[in-house]
Amino acid sequence: MSGIVIILLLTIIQFIAGFGIINLFNIQLKPGMLISLAILLGVAVFSIMPFILQLAYIPLTSTNVFISILAACVLLNLKFKSGIARLKELRANLHIRIRLYEIPFVIMIAFIVFVSAWRCFYFPPTPRDLTSGAEVIAEYAIREKTMINSVFSVNLESTNNIFKPPYITCLQIIYKYAGFEFGQVWLSTIVACFLIFLYQALTLSIHRIFAGLLVLFFMAIPEMFAYTFMVLFDYSNAVFFFLGVWFLYQFFQNQQRNYLAFAGLIMAIATYIRSETLILACLMVPAIVWHHWKNKTGIVKGLISSAFFVGPSLFAYIISITIYINRYLPAKYNIEGLVNKNLGDLSPFFTRFSDINNKLIFSDLGVGYYGYFIYFFILLLLLEVLIKRKLSSTTRNWLYAVLVIYIGFPLMSYLLPLLDLNNSTKRGLFKIFPLMLLYMANNSLLVSWSQRITKWESK
Amino acid sequence: MKKNKNVPQADGTPQKSAQPVQPPPAPATAAKQPAPPATNGFKAFILLVAAVVGLLIFFGLEPNKMWLDQRIMPYWEDYKEQKLNLDLEERKMARYQTDYIFARNVAAFFEKRGTAGKTLVLVPSTDYFNAHGLQIHVPEPAVFYYFSGLKTIWANSPEASKANWYITARDGGLVFDSVTNQQALQDTIASFNKYKISL
Known part of the structure; x- marks a missing residue:
């Protein structure tokens, strides 16, 4: 008690x-x-x-x-x-009001x-x-x-x-x-x-x-x-990574810089939890620059916004890794030694990309790990593309975030060979699920069915 | 120039949608959003039935059914027993099993002698014990220290010769030897190193 x-x-x-x-x-x-x-x-x-x-x-x-x-x-x-x-x-x-059907x-x-x-x-x-x-x-x-x-x-x-x-x-x-x-x-x-x-x-x-x-x-x-x-680190990391992306997309919607700074702060927390999140935060930069370019506010502003978003994560990385691990801990840890020395060879990227798909996602083992969640996501995406034949910018944004994880993990494995498939990558993919969920919530079919139910409900 | 369109949200509030940047629902003003429309009793009941049917379909799918049957429900059964037994040591033993018991037993030997804080024990690998007929999984030194407070070292470490005790298997049991002879220690390290170290 x-x-x-x-x-x-x-x-x-x-x-x-x-x-x-x-x-x-x-x-x-x-x-x-x-x-x-x-x-x-x-x-x-x-x-x-x-x-x-x-x-x-x-x-x-x-x-x-x-x-x-x-x-x-x-x-x-x-x-x-x-x-x-x-x-x-x-x-x-x-007003906490739970409806009967909830x-x-x-x-x-x-x-x-x-x-x-x-x-x-x-x-x-x-x-x-x-x-x-x-x-x-x-x-x-x-x-x-x-x-x-x-x-x-x-x-x-x-x-x-x-x-x-x-x-x-x-x-x-x-x-x-x-x-x-x-x-x-x-x-x-x-x-x-x-x-x-x-x-x-x-x-x-x-x-x-x-x-x-x-x-x-x-x-x-x-x-x-x-x-x-x-x-372990991965669930918390997935939570804060998702929140960082969510508030970034709020900034895309309302253009208020406090939301962007807030998204940057949350992404910094995600980086503090797992340092390689810094790479994923950097992979969100094209979305920010694209947003500014499409809104005709200029690529320079896009880069400034990107700095707002990535800067705090970089700071978190420097404090928790560069300073703390290198300067405070008595044991030596050669972080540079973890980075792939042969960056000209792209085969580890494609090998890991293939392994993620064949072993972690589209396999019996993958169903055991992640159920039908990814399949359901693909089904909804296909239905939206086939029936509606276009994607709104909100769904495109969430799909981009999904892509950041989907491509980001092979990329990280290529940069940092120590990230293995069956542990680091398997758990790192947790970050993709809340992003897929938000895509589903913005899927135009689900949204339009929701509107019909709401309309019928309120008649 | 692309068209603007207004798409009502699920809760009935309009959602502004302007290309090229189509804003998603606006939580920035969400605190001031009107409450969702009231549902009459019959419609709420229909939706309740739909929700229950949705749940049944969801847990009818094989992976979800398996997850419920093999994870959630057994965990619930565990809970009914576990709530009656909150002893910390038993909870540790239930989770860490023989790793924990082995580490605690080894540490107890040195605690009885009052030397646990000053001892560095050379431990063989799991494979060594298995080869000698003992089903013991040896935790790595960091985990051993967590379980027992005793410092251990593996034979493949360059620091292994700093050990002042070592454990071997003999006649189906464990033998604890203090290091009195450096050559004997080196021989033990060499014999331990014949076996693969696994985590």
Whole structure:
């Protein structure tokens, strides 16, 4: 029981921190989206505070960690008056009304989330990537009050997991201090809030029946579901990458630079979680330049906007990899040595591209990993192309984001041969699913059927 | 010049759509959007039936059915038992199984002697134990340290000769030897190195 109270308390603190960021950037959202996004951002703030303390060589005692979190909450809510006004507005607009036909989906999704959350709470961290990396560092950080601890005096030749950015380590430290022996439950917070955000985002364009079914479809991707209770970097990375793209596309729609800067900030969080996300962020640049070119605002502005979007990710990379791993950690890690030396040979790109298609997607193994999600996406795309014979710019945008992942992973494997197919790529593809989901939500057939149902419903 | 068109959204609000940049639904003003239209009871019931049918079809598809039957429902059954047993050590053993038990048992030997903090143990690979009739999976040193707080090292490490204890298999059991003779240690390293190290 006390565990639930602690989770609630931490979630409230996360909401306050995240709400402060949303308010600073003046982002306007529906209440359901705003609350879930604020908590997600709060988790990200949590993941950064012990890291900042570590960078300043301040001991990671429970007092220091929680004071730093509270200080972050205060600093992020410096626009106190406007924050209070927005909270009042949020309260006035907050009407939780579940329609009768939403109930089956809500019950089913809540049941699946509960099962996942329980497993996340009950079992200790399992993946070897974690027990030989972030988790063992977090465990000894609690005992030795520093992330640069005795783990680095162990024989580490069999693992490079200690050289991953400290996102998970920081969250594990906080949740262990908060009384959860195995940490981890922050992942369930991310999963639940992300599903709420996704559902709300889908209902902006399609009927709630379709939205419920699609969220369930997303939740039931077998491999991705497994990582809703087995902590690793990829689920969180997929969440923040998606949010970064989503807010970038909001900028495309409303032209407000605060949305672009916000998208850049969120992409920086995704890069902090998994450093190679920087490459994917760069692959979004053509979409930004194209957007400016089509709007006749100029390629120079396009490049400036691209800098707004990629710059924070670059900063996150420099802090978490270039500075922290190279300058702070006692063990040497030759990052340059990981880059493909023979860039003239493009065959690794095509080999990986072929493997992704033949082994991970269009195979029995692929159905085991990802269910029929990708097939359903292709079916909807084909139907839209065949029946409607054109794609709106919104669907084209989402398809471009899907393409960034689809092409981006072979490209990353070509640049960084260490990214293997059966682990890194298999999990890295998680990022493609929320993007496919948003394509589905903007598929003109689903949108027009939704409109017909809504019209019939409101007659 | 391309035409502009207004496409109503699912919730009935118009969505501006201007080429070349067609804006998606606008969450920037979403907080002020009107509430979706009210549904009368009968239509809501029809939609409820549609939702239930949708769920049945969804879980009728083979991969989804398998996922529900082989993952979600067994996890739910697990939950009913697990909620009655919250002992931390048992939860660790249930998850890490023999890896954890092996690491804890080895560490316990040194803890009893009060030397766990000063010991570096040369451990053989899983293949070595299997070849000697012992079904033991040896965790890599970082994981071993996580499980037990004991520092271990593998034979293929250039630092292996710094070990002050080593473990071998003899007569179906484990033998712990302290390093008193560097030659004996080097011989042990050489014999361990004949076996592949796997994670």
